[in-house]
Amino acid sequence: MVENNNTTENQIFEAALKVFHKKGLAGARMQEIADEAGINKSMLHYYFRSKEQLFSQIFLQSFKRFIGGILPLLNADNTWEEKIPEIMGHYANVMQNNPHLAGFVISELRQNAGAFGDILKQNALLNSVFFKQLQEAIQKKEIRNVHPVQIWVSVISSIIFPYIAEPMVKVTLDLQGDNWDMFITNRKKIAADMIINYLKVF
Amino acid sequence: MVENNNTTENQIFEAALKVFHKKGLAGARMQEIADEAGINKSMLHYYFRSKEQLFSQIFLQSFKRFIGGILPLLNADNTWEEKIPEIMGHYANVMQNNPHLAGFVISELRQNAGAFGDILKQNALLNSVFFKQLQEAIQKKEIRNVHPVQIWVSVISSIIFPYIAEPMVKVTLDLQGDNWDMFITNRKKIAADMIINYLKVF
DNA sequence: GTCTATAAGGTGATAGAC
DNA sequence: GTCTATCACCTTATAGAC
DSSP: OOSSOHHHHHHHHHHHHHHHHHHHHOOHHHHHHHHHHSHHHHHHHHHSSHHHHHHHHHHHHHIIIIIITHHHHHHSOOOOOHHHHHHHHHHHHHHHHHTHHHHHHHHHHHGGGGHHHHHHHHHHTTTTHHHHHHHHHHHSSOOOOOOHHHHHHHHHHHHHHHHHHHHHHHHTOOOOOOHHHHHHHHHHHHHHHHHHHHHHOO | OOOOOOOOHHHHHHHHHHHHHHHHHOOOHHHHHHHTSSHHHHHHHHHSSHHHHHHHHHHHHHHHHHHHHTTHHSSSSSHHHHHHHHHHHEEEHHHHHOOTHHHHHHHHHHHHHGGGGHHHHOOOTSHHHHHHHHHHHHTTTTTOOHHHHHHHHHHHHHHHHHHTTTHHHHTTTOTTTHHHHHHHHHHHHHHHHHHHHHHHHH
16 A cells, blocks of 8 residues: 555656556556656565556556545535536546546456456445435436436536547547637536436426 | 458458457457467468557557448438437447447557547548538527537437446446346437437527 | 467566675 | 666567478
């Protein structure tokens, strides 16, 4: 674990995060991580034993940041309607500061889904307050009868997909430079409105 | 190019497609492709010279299948409203038959965006009939004033994202087995309704 | 066209001096 | 803890026999 203030260990961890996020497990090179950290390659093995173990720690932290970050928002003390734009705003911020996070997690899971089974098996999302609020609203016929999972996937896909597919989206849709920031700003509002509108107007 | 009926060459191409789609450029091994094709490793170099060139052909074909496949639908002789569910149905079919296609294309572009610049520079989407129809409908105030690019991203993200993030989605949302097919079936209808509803009711 | 054998270089990992 | 040197293996690619 990287919890103490050992500078060298943290430097390696940060460098590894950067390289793994960009190149993935298969594409990353221990030498490149060492160079990125400005440190000797042997140190990587001294602190983390093997490439696999270093990757494993990076992946675990990344996955937690990707999924765990929204749990407080999902369980917060506000309405489902308020939660939707907050979730989108949260992910937009996370992606802005860490553009490769989502793509990294999803790519590695796709290429090697079995290896992380234990990390994933937690029904934290399904048991969240957000899901319960939606179920209640459906029972009270306040909103359209749609499975909360569908709503959830709509929420995250509409904001996360553009970042995962960023290179393709940018070029095929001419969203280079300032256009991109504008696109994301509009995206948050439009996607949230679209979902809320769909649920309430029926 | 793989156009003639040379069996060996096609066998290699199909095997390479399978392996590259699953493992990506960095993770794929020439030996694994040879084994998959049931053929000697030297044959790969005989027909495709290098790993890079073999990959390049696979990527190009995959990208065309991923993007090019919807162009006829976008330019078809029907309304924008009819096109939306058709696009989603098309992608659902493509993903069903080729589960790794989208993830492969997007992962490789993310890890090495610069290398494929020339393939991407085509405004086929922006100049399609679908985009023109949306612009017209906006001008006539028949639908809400939303940039067509936002509509487009909503359409594709809502159906493609679940497949790209399939391993994560399946486990975190308990969509194993039959639940998955049901989820996708519902997804197509809900996502299309959501977008059309948003555009028309304002 | 297809195979075996092998070259040439890269990559993860460790030993051992300091 | 940090470094240099080096091992052992893997991977792409080619040479050359058939």
